[in-house]
Amino acid sequence: xxxxxxxxxxxxxxxxxxxxxxxxxxxxxxxxxxxxxxxxxxxxxxxxxxxxxxxxxxxxxxxxxxxxxxxxxxxxxxxxxxxxxxxxxxxxxxxxxxxxxxxxxxxxxxxxxxxxxxxxxxxxxxxxxxxxxxxxxxxxxxxxxxxxxxxxxxxxxxxxxxxxxxxxxxxxxxxxxxxxxxxxxxxxxxxxxxxxxxxxxxxxxxxxxxxxxxxxxxxxxxxxxxx
Ligand SMILES: [Zn+2]
Numbered sequence: 001x002x003x004x005x006x007x008x009x010x011x012x013x014x015x016x017x018x019x020x021x022x023x024x025x026x027x028x029x030x031x032x033x034x035x036x037x038x039x040x041x042x043x044x045x046x047x048x049x050x051x052x053x054x055x056x057x058x059x060x061x062x063x064x065x066x067x068x069x070x071x072x073x074x075x076x077x078x079x080x081x082x083x084x085x086x087x088x089x090x091x092x093x094x095x096x097x098x099x100x101x102x103x104x105x106x107x108x109x110x111x112x113x114x115x116x117x118x119x120x121x122x123x124x125x126x127x128x129x130x131x132x133x134x135x136x137x138x139x140x141x142x143x144x145x146x147x148x149x150x151x152x153x154x155x156x157x158x159x160x161x162x163x164x165x166x167x168x169x170x171x172x173x174x175x176x177x178x179x180x181x182x183x184x185x186x187x188x189x190x191x192x193x194x195x196x197x198x199x200x201x202x203x204x205x206x207x208x209x210x211x212x213x214x215x216x217x218x219x220x221x222x223x224x225x226x227x
Contacts, residue, residue, distance in 0.1 A: 016028070016033055017029055017078060018030065018033030018036065018074045019032065038074075039066065042064035042225070044104075050063040053197070053199075053200040054204065054207075054220075058207045058208055058218070059211065061217050061219045062105070064221060064222075065223065066094065066097055066223050067224045068224070079223065079224055082094070083131045092134065093138075095135045095141070098223065111145050111219065112145075112190065113145070113148050113185070115148055115152055116130060116136035118149075120158075121153075123157065131195050132193055135195065139193060151181055155176065156175060158172060158173065169201045177205055177209045179210070187216070188217075189219065190216060190219070191219045191220070192210065192220050192221075193222070194223070195224065196223065196224045197222040207220070
């Protein structure tokens, strides 16, 4: 709804999420704050903390996070606005920046399809959208790689996992994802996209499902890496 958004911009001018300065209509972060974004540069290195998270758990070809996620950081504000404030512009920006980083890797052309981390339909109904899909769609648009958000679904709703041990989390995650069309993914290299990575438990569970399909390869890209 571009026209509707233009009208909204006239009524509600946008302010930089970093410093509150007034912005030109389509931005969410000003030039100065853009320069200050805490890039991890993980995509530039084949061995990085994201690859390390999954050592001995699942085999991933390539993996990385765009930004460091720390408390009170601009990354946190971008993610918060994307997740809870219905601010799709924040997700689009993340997708654009991620696409830029990924286009300079020597492997992005191997990716056949981008899949956003699935969200349970109940949760999505409440929120109205899946924030990982916003990032994945922007990434897809900017890299010209197809995105598919229907092929894998989260069929079991999981409660917050923070009180559980890693083993308990792993156990409870094993059957929550469902692949709707295995044939469509067979032989494909899939880039799984999520907003923030912490323990990697849900990525591992979803990744396991993907890797159980014949001849698939898995790579991972997340917007932010929580230390
Ligand atoms: Zn700013």
